Amino acid sequence: MIESKLKVATCSLCGCFGCHMSLLDLDERLFDLAEKVEFDRSPLTDLKELGECDIGIIEGGIANVENVHTLLEFRARCKILIAMGACAISGGIPAMRNHYELKDCLEESYTRGIGLVDAQIPNDPEIPLLLDQVHPIHEVVKIDYFLPGCPPSADTIWTFVTQLLAGQPIALPYTQIHYD
Amino acid sequence: MAESSTLAQTIRDIVQRHQKLPTRLLQILREVQDRLTWLSTEAINVVAEELGISPAKVRSVAEFYSFLYTAPRGSYDILFSDNITDRMLGNRELLHYLADRLGVAINGTRADGRVSVGTTSCTGMCDQGPAALVNGYALTRLTKPRLDRIVELVNAKTPLEQWPREFFEVVSNIRRADILLGRHFADGAALRAVLKRGPEAILEEMVKSGLRGQGGAGFKSAAKWQSCRNAPGEVKYVVCNADEGEPGTFKDRVLMQDYADLVFEGMTVCGRVIGARQGFVYLRGEYRYMVDALKATLQRRREAGLLGAAILGDASFEFDIDIHLGAGAYVCGEESALIESLEGKHGVPRIRPPFPTTHGYLNKPTVVNNVETFASAAKIAVEGGNWFASRGTAESKGTKLLSLSGDCERPGIYEYPFGVTVRQVLEDCGARDAQGIQMAGPAGHMISAKLFDRRICFEDLATGGSFMVFDQRRDILDGIRNFAHFFVHESCGFCTPCRVGTSLMRDLVDKVHTGHGTRADLEEMRKLGQIMRVASHCGLGQTAPNPVLDSLDQFPESYERRLRSTAFEPAFDMNAALEQARWLTGRTDPDAYLDEEILSRAMP
Amino acid sequence: MSEEPRFTLDGRTVPFQDGQTIMAAALAAGIYIPHLCFNPEFTPHGSCRVCLVKVNGRMQASCTTPAAAGQVVQSEIDEVREIRRGLLQMLFVEGNHVCPACEKSGACQLQAVAYYVGMLAPHYTHFYPRRPVDASHPDALIDFNRCILCELCVRASREVDGKNVFAVQGRGIKAHLVVNTPSGKLGATDFSLSDKAAQVCPTGTILSKHSGYEIPIGQRLYDRKPINVVGDVAALAVSKGGRRHD
Numbered sequence A: 001m002i003e004s005k006l007k008v009a010t011c012s013l014c015g016c017f018g019c020h021m022s023l024l025d026l027d028e029r030l031f032d033l034a035e036k037v038e039f040d041r042s043p044l045t046d047l048k049e050l051g052e053c054d055i056g057i058i059e060g061g062i063a064n065v066e067n068v069h070t071l072l073e074f075r076a077r078c079k080i081l082i083a084m085g086a087c088a089i090s091g092g093i094p095a096m097r098n099h100y101e102l103k104d105c106l107e108e109s110y111t112r113g114i115g116l117v118d119a120q121i122p123n124d125p126e127i128p129l130l131l132d133q134v135h136p137i138h139e140v141v142k143i144d145y146f147l148p149g150c151p152p153s154a155d156t157i158w159t160f161v162t163q164l165l166a167g168q169p170i171a172l173p174y175t176q177i178h179y180d
Numbered sequence B: 001m002a003e004s005s006t007l008a009q010t011i012r013d014i015v016q017r018h019q020k021l022p023t024r025l026l027q028i029l030r031e032v033q034d035r036l037t038w039l040s041t042e043a044i045n046v047v048a049e050e051l052g053i054s055p056a057k058v059r060s061v062a063e064f065y066s067f068l069y070t071a072p073r074g075s076y077d078i079l080f081s082d083n084i085t086d087r088m089l090g091n092r093e094l095l096h097y098l099a100d101r102l103g104v105a106i107n108g109t110r111a112d113g114r115v116s117v118g119t120t121s122c123t124g125m126c127d128q129g130p131a132a133l134v135n136g137y138a139l140t141r142l143t144k145p146r147l148d149r150i151v152e153l154v155n156a157k158t159p160l161e162q163w164p165r166e167f168f169e170v171v172s173n174i175r176r177a178d179i180l181l182g183r184h185f186a187d188g189a190a191l192r193a194v195l196k197r198g199p200e201a202i203l204e205e206m207v208k209s210g211l212r213g214q215g216g217a218g219f220k221s222a223a224k225w226q227s228c229r230n231a232p233g234e235v236k237y238v239v240c241n242a243d244e245g246e247p248g249t250f251k252d253r254v255l256m257q258d259y260a261d262l263v264f265e266g267m268t269v270c271g272r273v274i275g276a277r278q279g280f281v282y283l284r285g286e287y288r289y290m291v292d293a294l295k296a297t298l299q300r301r302r303e304a305g306l307l308g309a310a311i312l313g314d315a316s317f318e319f320d321i322d323i324h325l326g327a328g329a330y331v332c333g334e335e336s337a338l339i340e341s342l343e344g345k346h347g348v349p350r351i352r353p354p355f356p357t358t359h360g361y362l363n364k365p366t367v368v369n370n371v372e373t374f375a376s377a378a379k380i381a382v383e384g385g386n387w388f389a390s391r392g393t394a395e396s397k398g399t400k401l402l403s404l405s406g407d408c409e410r411p412g413i414y415e416y417p418f419g420v421t422v423r424q425v426l427e428d429c430g431a432r433d434a435q436g437i438q439m440a441g442p443a444g445h446m447i448s449a450k451l452f453d454r455r456i457c458f459e460d461l462a463t464g465g466s467f468m469v470f471d472q473r474r475d476i477l478d479g480i481r482n483f484a485h486f487f488v489h490e491s492c493g494f495c496t497p498c499r500v501g502t503s504l505m506r507d508l509v510d511k512v513h514t515g516h517g518t519r520a521d522l523e524e525m526r527k528l529g530q531i532m533r534v535a536s537h538c539g540l541g542q543t544a545p546n547p548v549l550d551s552l553d554q555f556p557e558s559y560e561r562r563l564r565s566t567a568f569e570p571a572f573d574m575n576a577a578l579e580q581a582r583w584l585t586g587r588t589d590p591d592a593y594l595d596e597e598i599l600s601r602a603m604p
Numbered sequence C: 001m002s003e004e005p006r007f008t009l010d011g012r013t014v015p016f017q018d019g020q021t022i023m024a025a026a027l028a029a030g031i032y033i034p035h036l037c038f039n040p041e042f043t044p045h046g047s048c049r050v051c052l053v054k055v056n057g058r059m060q061a062s063c064t065t066p067a068a069a070g071q072v073v074q075s076e077i078d079e080v081r082e083i084r085r086g087l088l089q090m091l092f093v094e095g096n097h098v099c100p101a102c103e104k105s106g107a108c109q110l111q112a113v114a115y116y117v118g119m120l121a122p123h124y125t126h127f128y129p130r131r132p133v134d135a136s137h138p139d140a141l142i143d144f145n146r147c148i149l150c151e152l153c154v155r156a157s158r159e160v161d162g163k164n165v166f167a168v169q170g171r172g173i174k175a176h177l178v179v180n181t182p183s184g185k186l187g188a189t190d191f192s193l194s195d196k197a198a199q200v201c202p203t204g205t206i207l208s209k210h211s212g213y214e215i216p217i218g219q220r221l222y223d224r225k226p227i228n229v230v231g232d233v234a235a236l237a238v239s240k241g242g243r244r245h246d
């Protein structure tokens, strides 16, 4: 059996936290999981620092500079990196902005509203700068596993995690492969 | 109002001259464009109406061919040939020079509508480049002084007919002649032979000759003719494939220019053998400069009783030849796409079987052969199959015309018996320092110096005739990149692996070429190439990955030295992807960049 | 009586009639070979290449390759599956397939075939083309982002409806579906939802405007059972989650 617990980190980049909600939907299986793994940085633990991990699970695509930094850090610290959900895998709903010029997106959001006074596109250095398009994470770093779904169901996540932890090849049953 | 009615009248006249035949659509559109410089929606609608077909059908043809424009274009349309051999001769510098001097953006049209400048796939002038086309007419041996002259001519609105003749001079550069190019041929000799001895006897000679398709695929010509002869049907056709779109080949140009009689005679013999009364030459658009001369030759032959009704006075021997001009589509060299194009459609390869020998032009039995094949056939009809077969190797009889270009002292046409070694060819053309050759064009194979003892024949290295030499100074990957872009441009878009795969491959090659690739990308290229090779609908997609796959094996170092040491690199330039946002926000703080340094710190 | 000719497909013996393709014979024998541009009601097209099989060791499209006696055909082998998966991945990155935002999701043949070949992610770099949506027709909507150029609508409109509403224009990666009117708008045609062309699209490109999300996600056509069991959406009645309007 596994001696020391595997370390798992998760994060949400340009996503909606839906995949993380699905993770929580594991319900009591989370206890089983907690016996085998220890969560490092994750919205579940609220730890902000990323340690050396065995597994990193990424929700969401790449839309801004901060997403890039986080993803690169995960890639550097995690032995195995997993793209979870439609946004991480193909950009998902946020990538629908790729139909438009960034200029139009920002102007629509910040300068064309009703009753705006002194409207301008924010330029505060605190705000992560946007990439001109949203990208899936495999276009930025190497990804070891893909877990499709919007979000992937708790059952899908569970099958995947148990197979991965048991060192088995990943083989999701038909009903657990979904792009929606 | 008046303007649009003259437009309509102009088009009506053109359509009328083509007997309102939809099969003439491509020819009609070419002529309409010659008059109007581009095909406006209005022009397309009139053509459609006159022909009684839907505007969408006309537009699908107009949008398919590179030389047809559905957006305004300059009265002088100058396209630089952009084959790797033109690049070796410095065409990019000339392109920029001309665009600057004319004050026009590359791929753009000058505001006054006078001139456009762009690039096009290989124009078949590799032995006399850098080359270009002006309104479809070939310009050769371009130099800056020549371009200076061209700038003056364009700005002075000088009609093309008054441009200096030498700008358009196309020379043949025959460097080595053997039985095909070397021996005298008396016009009509092959026709007399077929009349005297009969089709069966000539077919028998063809069998004995062992002649194989000189377009590159090497199908036995006698078997093709026989199959078409046996195919049921009264109406049959002979088609000469003079599309010669493979970058680096120009031997068909030389045959059409200097040996047209021989080619026409071969077609006529074929017509007699299979029972066809009509032949077509599908001539690539790049060779339009020779159309008038070819038509004159056809007329002369008719007058001499070598073509038309009652050939050699025999009322049962009737055969005529028509010339169809392509309009910039490499895929139309593929025989079934060529037939589609001949029928006036866009050139998407058909499903085979059925093959053209039973279902070809207008679904009638059709022989499609390469220019050189017909020329050889004419000789065989006169001299006999054994004579031809005495040259060459066991499986490849006769001779092959090679088009030599790239890094050699004497580029041009070399006729060799099949079986000649690559080394011998290199020696003869004065290529002293070759590191590799691209054999048979981008669709063929890349051969490194280790393999120079291989022989040119169907048993070993098959070729349609393109032979481009890269010497030690060259970066092989420049060539590979050029070819990858070529295939993106030329894919017809019908099938998934080629339509999408060529673009994916180009992006991977560009990534490695610009120093952003990793070993993972090379692996990716191999996998992608394999899918394209086995899954594509026609030869274009099946061979499109060849340059990459070959060079990965033969020239690994040209990839290796460009690779990053990292395991993985992003698929896009992340810092460039922030440019828009930086501009919109005016930010210049450190967090507004994702430069190499930041990335490399984060990357393992 | 002469024996009916046969070939083998993954070891099973398949009888065929002269002139039948491998696909047609397999279909008649109840064996599924994944496909997108093929629809038994139309002349084979051979463009998607997803129906690729290995015939006597050579990859060929089963929808256009004539069956021949003694052929050894392999379909469900890793080598073929991997190529099919690659082709599906190409189709996904070429267009914009945001399944979570697509009404067709769950009853989409493209998606179902992707599930069938085990595609977990599109793998390649996304093209993110900018293609329009045409909502000009009172009853139908065309989202060109999802078109895979199978030309089934083109064929159906021309061959069955006699309307010639659709066409493909452009070359290479620029090839795209168009509506055959001067404005390029569907609203300007006599297209109707009861047209054959409205019922053959293997993707969510051509949709009815007036129905949406009637069947919840999770209970749709391919949500529980794979396409080799369920069959093509275009061949199924509306009551079964298909979209035949008869």
Ligand SMILES: Cc1cc2nc3c(=O)[nH]c(=O)nc-3n(C[C@H](O)[C@H](O)[C@H](O)COP(=O)(O)O)c2cc1C
Pocket (backbone or CB within 6 Å): B212, B213, B214, B215, B216, B217, B218, B219, B241, B242, B243, B244, B245, B246, B330, B331, B332, B333, B334, B335, B336, B368, B369, B370, B371, B373, B538, B539, B540
């Ligand atoms: C993409 C593609 C382009 C081709 N281009 C030419 C060409 O320019 N000239 C030619 O003779 N054959 C070309 N071919 C080969 C033809 O399909 C056909 O095999 C040939 O014209 C038959 O003539 P042959 O038997 O005399 O060689 C091409 C094939 C492909 C797949």
Ligand code: SF4
Pocket (backbone or CB within 6 Å): B331, B348, B349, B490, B491, B492, B493, B494, B495, B496, B498, B499, B536, B537, B538, B539, B540, B541, B542
């Ligand atoms: S391989 Fe396919 S897309 Fe490419 S040219 Fe041939 S038919 Fe067209």
Ligand code: SF4
Pocket (backbone or CB within 6 Å): A179, C096, C097, C098, C099, C100, C102, C103, C104, C105, C106, C108, C109, C110, C111, C146, C203, C204, C205
């Ligand atoms: S058409 Fe199919 S694959 Fe495309 S987005 Fe809709 S459901 Fe997904």
Ligand code: SF4
Pocket (backbone or CB within 6 Å): C146, C147, C148, C149, C150, C151, C152, C153, C154, C177, C200, C201, C202, C203, C205, C206
């Ligand atoms: S709209 Fe649908 S049926 Fe028509 S070509 Fe596109 S994917 Fe095929």
